[in-house]
Amino acid sequence: MNLRFETAGKLTSICSKTHLAFRFHLPQPTNELHILFHYAPKRLEDLETAEREIKAAILRDATVKQQQALTERWADFSPLNNLITVSIDDPVGFRGSAHRHDPVQHHKLSQKEASPGFTSGPLPKGIWTVTLSAHCIVTTECHYELKVWEGGQA
Template identity: 45%
Template sequence: MELLDIQGSVTPEESRTHIRVPLELHEGCGRLNVRFEYAPKNLEDRERALELLKESYDLYILPEQREQAVARADRHLPLKNLITLSFDGPDGYRGACHRHDEVQELFLASGEASPGLMPGRLEAGEWNVTLSLHCIVTATCEYRLRAWTSEREESA
C-alpha cells in the first residue's frame, strides 16, 4: 500500500537544514519500502564551482594556506549536492542512510533492513523520514520520496 509520494525542490539557502516528512504506518505490514531520488547530483558550471570553493576557503582555511588550496581546487571538482535520509518510528530512531547515491532503494523489516537501518518490528503509528540537506550547490535540486508497505517481509 502506498503511504506517500512527494516531490520538492530545494536551493543552496536550504543547505544544512532538514525536512521532516511524517508518514502514518498501519498495522499488518511486514516491510516498509522507500525510494528516494534527487537531481542534479553535480554542479556542472566549473566557474561557479570554483567561486563556491574560494568562498569556503575564505571561511575555513587559514590565510597562509589559501593560495595552495586555490591552486589545487580542481581536486574537489565536481561539487555535488548531498541529501541523506534518517528514519524514526513511534519507538524512536531506526537508522540513517548517509549515502552519496542520488537514487536509493531502502527497506525496513522485522528480520532485516538496508545497511544503516535497524531491523525490527514495524510499529503502527507515526513515522518520520528526515531529509538532511547537507549541501545544495546547484541553483535548485529536485527530489522525490516514495514510501509503501508490503504485507510480507520480502527477501532483498
C-alpha cells in the same frame, strides 16, 4: 504495494544544512516497508560557478597561510556535489540512517532484515518520520522525490 506517503519538492542552496521531516501514518503493523528516495542533479556542472564557490570557501575557511596554495589548486576540490541523506524514525524511536552519496536510494525494513544503516524488527502502527537532511546543495535547484509503501517492490 500499498502506498503510504509520497512527496516531491525543490531545494536551493539556502536549504543547505537543513532537515525536512515528513510524517506518515501506518494504521496497522506491517511486515515490510520500503522507502524510495532520489534527487537530481547530483553534480554542479558549471565550472565557473564551482571555481567561484571553492575559492570563496578557501578564503572563508582556510588560514591565511594556506589560502594561496589551496586557491592555486582549487580544481582538486572539484566536482562539487549535492548531498541529501535519509533517516527513519518509527513511533518508538530511531530506526537508522543512510548517509550515502548515491542520489537514488531504495531502503527496506522488515521484521528479519533491513537495508544497511537501518535496524530490522517489528514495524509498529503509528506515526513514522522520514527525515531528509540537506547537507549541501550546490546547484541552483535540486529536485527530490520520496515514496513510502508497504509490501513488495513498486
